[in-house]
Amino acid sequence: MNAKDVAGWFQRYADVIEEKKAWLTELDSAVGDGDHGANMARGWKEVRNQLKTFEGGLPEVFLLVSRTLISKVGGASGPLYGTAFLRMSMFLKGKEEIGHDDWPALLKAASEGIGQRGKVNGGEKTMYDVWAVVSETAEKRAGEPVRTSHLLEWAREKAEAIRDLRALKGRAAYLGDRSVGHRDPGAESTVLLFETLHQTVSSRGGNGRER
Numbered sequence: 702m703n704a705k706d707v708a709g710w711f712q713r714y715a716d717v718i719e720e721k722k723a724w725l726t727e728l729d730s731a732v733g734d735g736d737h738g739a740n741m742a743r744g745w746k747e748v749r750n751q752l753k754t755f756e757g758g759l760p761e762v763f764l765l766v767s768r769t770l771i772s773k774v775g776g777a778s779g780p781l782y783g784t785a786f787l788r789m790s791m792f793l794k795g796k797e798e799i800g801h802d803d804w805p806a807l808l809k810a811a812s813e814g815i816g817q818r819g820k821v822n823g824g825e826k827t828m829y830d831v832w833a834v835v836s837e838t839a840e841k842r843a844g845e846p847v848r849t850s851h852l853l854e855w856a857r858e859k860a861e862a863i864r865d866l867r868a869l870k871g872r873a874a875y876l877g878d879r880s881v882g883h884r885d886p887g888a889e890s891t892v893l894l895f896e897t898l899h900q901t902v903s904s905r906g907g908n909g910r911e912r
């Protein structure tokens with residue numbers, strides 16, 4: 702994926718977040734303060750506006766998204782997603798394309814950023830669980846190509862699996878046992894990110910081959 706492909710991914714994600722705004726709000730209303738849909742939609746709408754005139758390279762696309770989310774998205778999700786995209790931008794410095802081989806380290810950079818910024822570990826039922834499993838599973842494949850269909854599959858499985866956990870971080874933690882069975886809003890918006898990544902890569906013209 703080059704800078705243009707990534708910009709296409711983020712535009713697609715901005716559209717999906719707008720479509721799913723009510724659903725994300727509903728999820729967050731059940732376990733938190735109900736602002737995840739509105740917060741994400743505000744931030745990604747601004748990302749879409751800025752991308753219209755954007756002409757930079759690969760690391761700069763990630764940096765633009767990072768800065769926009771940090772300044773526009775309230776709650777915990779702005780700084781967390783903002784840090785993930787900032788770390789990805791740093792990893793991609795000097796690169797013009799993301800290849801199969803780059804995904805493990807790129808996702809590790811993002812996942813570690815979220816872990817540090819949110820002071821979260823695995824198993825606390827947060828978006829970090831999804832980022833961590835995608836990063837770790839990609840890393841374990843050692844040498845085998847990582848496809849975006851894999852990333853999506855691992856993200857979906859993890860988001861489903863953590864529904865049965867009790868939340869230990871964020872507002873959802875106040876619910877204690879009553880958080881069991883609910884979806885985590887940040888984990889679900891992360892799944893959508895991988896879903897739109899896969900859609901972007903699959904729908905690309907030319908030979909349609911994943912790079």
Ligand SMILES: [Mg+2]
Pocket residue numbers: 729733734735736737776
């Ligand atoms: Mg919230």
